[in-house]
Amino acid sequence: MPIKTIWAVTHGCGHDADHDLSSRPADQRAGYARWLAGRDCTACWRAQRDADGADRAAWLEQKRAAEQQAATEWAAKFRMPPLDGPEKAIAWGERSRHQLMAAAYRDLVVEGDLDENAWLDIEEQARTIDRASWWIDQRDAAPADLPELLAAATGEDRTTENPY
Numbered sequence: 339m340p341i342k343t344i345w346a347v348t349h350g351c352g353h354d355a356d357h358d359l360s361s362r363p364a365d366q367r368a369g370y371a372r373w374l375a376g377r378d379c380t381a382c383w384r385a386q387r388d389a390d391g392a393d394r395a396a397w398l399e400q401k402r403a404a405e406q407q408a409a410t411e412w413a414a415k416f417r418m419p420p421l422d423g424p425e426k427a428i429a430w431g432e433r434s435r436h437q438l439m440a441a442a443y444r445d446l447v448v449e450g451d452l453d454e455n456a457w458l459d460i461e462e463q464a465r466t467i468d469r470a471s472w473w474i475d476q477r478d479a480a481p482a483d484l485p486e487l488l489a490a491a492t493g494e495d496r497t498t499e500n501p502y
C-alpha cells in the first residue's frame with residue numbers, strides 16, 4: 339500500500355489541518371507530519387507573527403519618540419547645535435549624542451573625579467561636532483572615552499569652522 343500523501347495533522351494550537359505531503363519522500367512524511375504537529379497551524383502562526391511584529395514596532399516607535407523628545411530638550415537646554423545629515427541620521431544622531439553625553443557626564447563627573455569646569459570644556463568641544471554621522475558612529479563607545487573621542491574628531495566632523 340502506498341504511503342498516504344494527505345496527512346491530517348492536529349497542530350499545537352489545537353487546529354486540525356490536512357497537509358499534502360506528496361512533494362516529500364514517502365519515508366519522510368511521518369516525521370514531517372510529527373514536526374508539523376508540534377507547531378501552530380499556518381493561520382495561527384501568521385497571526386502570532388504579525389501581532390509580535392506590530393507590538394515590537396509600536397514599542398520601538400514609542401521608545402524612540404521618548405528618547406527623541408529627551409534628546410531635543412537636552413539639546414535646547416545645553417545649547418547643542420542642530421546636527422547635519424540626512425533626516426533619519428539627524429534624529430538618530432541627536433539620540434546618540436544625548437545618550438553618550440549623559441552617560442559620559444555620569445561616568446566622568448558624577449561617579450568619576452572630573453570637575454564641572456573640565457566637563458564644560460568637553461561640552462564646548464561637543465558643540466563643535468555637528469555631523470550626525472559622527473555621533474552615530476560613537477553610539478557604542480565607552481562613555482568615559484568621550485574626551486578622547488572628541489579630541490580625535492576632525493574638520494570632517496564639523497560643518498562649520500573649527501573655533502579652536
Ligand SMILES: [Zn+2]
Binds near residue numbers: 349353381383
Ligand atoms: Zn491554529
